[in-house]
Amino acid sequence: MRNIRTTKFILSTSFILCASFAANAQEKTISHPLVDNNYNGTAWALATVLLFAFGGLIYVFSKFSALGKEDKAPASVGQRFARLNAKFFTKAIPLEKEADHLLDHDYDGIQELDNSLPPWWKYGFYFSIVCAVFYILRYHVWKTGPDPEQEYNTEMAIATKQIEEYRKKAGDMVDEKTVTLADAAGIAEGKKIFQSNCFACHGQKGEGGVGPNLTDNYWLHGGTINDVFKTIKYGVPEKGMQSWQKTYSPSQIKDLASYVKSLAGTNPPNPKAPQGDPYEEKASTNTAAKDSTSVAKK
Template identity: 40%
Template sequence: MATTLKNRSWRLSAAALLLSFSAQAQAPEAAATPAGMSGQEMLFWVLVSLLGVLVLALVLTGILIVVQLRPQLRKVYEMPTVRPSWSGKVLGLFVGDPVLLQGRVRDEIMSGHDYDGIHEFDNDLPPWWKMGFYGTIAFAAVYLFYFHVADAGQLSQAEYETEMKQAALLVSVGSDDPNKLTDFQPLTAAADIGAGKSLFATNCAPCHGAAAEGKVGPNLTDEYWLHGGEVNHVYKTVKFGVQGKGMVAWKGKLSSKQILQVSSYILTLQGSKPANAKEPQGEKDPTATKIAMR
């Protein structure tokens, strides 16, 4: 019986290998190598494919052997010295007894554990659950040693700081960086303030009002600011907008000089007290000052 099974297994393995080699032999010898793949890479994947076919053949052979030997394995499993052992429980998986995964159900009442007619039985916890629990303990010990004793890995805060540093390298450090405040001085020339006034009337008045008294947007004439009232803060708000608040970004629609002109004009309106001014929003900004035109 064993000799017959061995012969069958070797025949299956040999047949699988012959099929794989014949498939390779039937491929045209002058076939072009796929674009972007070198000869060594092609050879590597061929070897991996052959290994996969060999492993599959061995698995199928093992399954065939287990199916053919199942009656004999059942007799071995039923032996009193084999069944309770760990190897016997593994053997039980091949003969249809999942005790290794489910545990044994003994239904034996524990003495003194009887509450209102409800009995507690002393059954095993499922072995898969216990192995998972022990696995979490082992993982916690490895984690503690790796991250807190050996300091070999980064904790979440360190990972965050590293990622932020890496992201900063990808962002321009110039005036187009929304995280870096510019250092412009407000414009005070009449021509610049006039240009800013015209830009405000065309682009900003629909939301902030013709006199910046506030409509959908906030009042820009009082001393309260949502995003800062110094000229560079106003410049940043106008240029990049405020996501989720309805303030659109004017970058790409207005030039840098135009944005600075309208930002400077807004600061000339401080304390103008227009009619029907909207209630203050935000906080006072001590750096915000009114600009006087020259």
């Protein structure tokens, strides 16, 4: 009896504590996880599960310890577990009593036995009902938790922030295989680099000088963004162009290559004669932009 009273006390305490958690959650305002750390929905749910699990374990152990005291002779651990399994986990009808619990259904000589549902299954079902009640109160009555749309918006905001942070860290991870055109800000940075180091050979406006004209659709070493990036990165030592990979970071070379690509079709005064081979590069199938000019590798 003492074990049963103790178990009831622990389970009742668990319910009271769970209710207090819910009341406390009602008083607090759920804030955005990206703003601060006051969002305690996960902690509340975890505490509820742990409390119920703790009460359930106490109940099982109390049953286990009581089984050995039912008989005059003390039961072994194996016997206690077998009885506990029969009463709590399976609650199967003993073989000698199955005939008394057979149903009238007969399928080709196979009869149905009226076994009870396993207690653990029933208790789990009751527990799910309790969780459903708390769920309704929290999300639909007290409205202290985010609804699915709010959760979606929160996760999307978190993902957006993570993508931005990744892009900041991954800026210097580009190479000639993965480089893409920079945005307007990147092209502006590339222009500054060009006017500081490249104008001596290619002219202030890319019209060409010692180096080739960068504004037409003729290229000596390929005109895609990947080719231009590679040419700037490794240089062309046999023609007097140095490698810039030790001077500029990959993200800076990306900006510079993007600025060079942006010079196509600008028609500056006094352009140098075309060098290399031209070819038309088709626009991306994912945009409605017109075909842009590019060239094949020589």
